[in-house]
Amino acid sequence: MAADGPDAWGIQEHWLDSDDQPQRVAPATIERLRAVIGTPPADLDRTGPVVTRPGRDPGLGRLRVTCEDGSEREVEGALPDDFPLGYHRARTEDGTERRLIVSPGRCWLPDRQTWGWTVQLYAARSSASWGIGDLGDLRTLREWTEEHGGGFLLVNPLHAVAPTTPMEPSPYLPATRRFRNPVYLRVDEVPGYDEADLPAEALARLVTAPLVDRDAAWELKRPVLLAAYRRSADDPELATWRAQRGGALEEFATWCALAEEHGPDWRTWPTELSDPGAGAVAAFRERHAERVGFHAWLQWQLDVQLERASDGLTVIQDLPIGVSGGGADAWVWQDVLAAGVTVGAPPDALNTLGQDWGSPPLVPWRLRAADYEPFVQSVRGTIAGAGGLRIDHVMGLFRLWWIPAEGEATDGAYVRYPSDDLLDIVALESHRARAVVVGEDLGTVEPGVPEALAERGILSYQVLWFEEDDPADWPEAALATVTTHDLPTVVGLWNGSDAEDQLASTGMPEEDVASGRQELLAKLTRDGLAADAVPAEAVEAAYRQLVRAPSLLIALSLEDAVLEERRPNVPGTVDRDNWRIPLPVPVDELTRSAEAARLLRLVAGIGQSPTQNPRPPNQSP
Incomplete structure (x- = not known):
């Protein structure tokens, strides 16, 4: 039995697992998911958005198009090659109006190979940050990277969580994908900051804490930031910026103020506050204008500090x-999300028990009925201000593993998404922002995904721990790296401590952990690394392999650069210190790190000549 197409609800009954073995979804799961998905309106195909490209026929007959800039055009059949890209409104001859999204069909690409660092920003602490890596530390890393000829930084998600404690520790379960987390602000660089507000004794304890403590950092930062806001709230630049960001910012800032009042999960709030457009919400916003304004101001400062931190260097966000199902985006778009379902992954090499990531999925037909706006805003908000985008689990643009509530990760099913439309929207946003896009395509990848990504100039992910081929044979259209935040560091693999960590923190069978380690060791030692090599030699051996790759982006791990044993995250665990492990070397001391210098010598010279892209960058196919 092979994988087959989806049913009328988009559910794929038959599928192939990571070992290419056929699997079938339980009938009870299918029935439950059908009830959650529901039936789309009969006229959705006639009124829903159309995503196309110049030179293609959108199939709508004669159209009057009102473009984004307010100009109007009449077209019939194929769009002219010079038709403006963007988000337009089209009216057909029968009077039906629908969104017309015109994409270049291909993402922006840099013209030469370059290298950079992968950074868990919260872990990249310095003597100047308040116990958690911040945007000032990102600036330090950017300056250090530029000094040695690097071209990018790849950071963990910086998106906001609820402004309450305890804070959600996982960067991959944010309250929003449109706005950023103010815990990353460098406090002494905001307007209105007064050193007299500094909680010196508490700060001294936090800076030297063995783990990153988001709760303690936010509890110290919030009152100081609030005092700074009150001194600078009348800045006319703030009013201008806030007006430009419009209703989305006001909704988010209102949600933050409501979360402080009623808790971080909107589903537990008083009923009259569950609708963002309700009169009770508007009244709350008016009564608490200062608190709402404070949260808007925080986002302004995050924009300012991120721009200052990147200063022209590509920061891939x-x-x-x-x-999160209780967060700001879920509150605003609750009618587009599926209730009683979360997304994850079936068992694979990364986790033989499967994974549940805790996020409610977007219902595909409801996303279309919303003109794809939740997706557009999420992509645009993440790209903004830094020049790069990494799409976590890019296969989710094709299909997602839906897990019914109370079920195990193995009890799910794949639900299909309109991937052609979503990928072309990514290409449009990339084109507008001149942002390189990387698709994290690890795990179970169905046929056709690599080709669809390559067609649009979305770089694939090549990870030494997963690849059988020598890096010299890896594709050019890729980001190449040794490991990821979910996989062992080189030192943890080499000395066996990562295997011990997995056994202590997961329910994975010992034989699975042992066999997985042996597979990775075979890749690490294939150039002849001696069995008695010290950790620094093992790290250098791994990256000597990596730099043979012709891939457009070569990513070095900061954890490996400073010989950290522990990976940032072990998937599927809750009792481990995931997302809290700081780098053992402060970022303001990296210039003196002999271990980091080893890797910098390996990448010297990368990017000195242009690459030969499969197609000239920034052109449509």
């Missing part, structure tokens, strides 16, 4: 696969 990470787009999580979803958001």
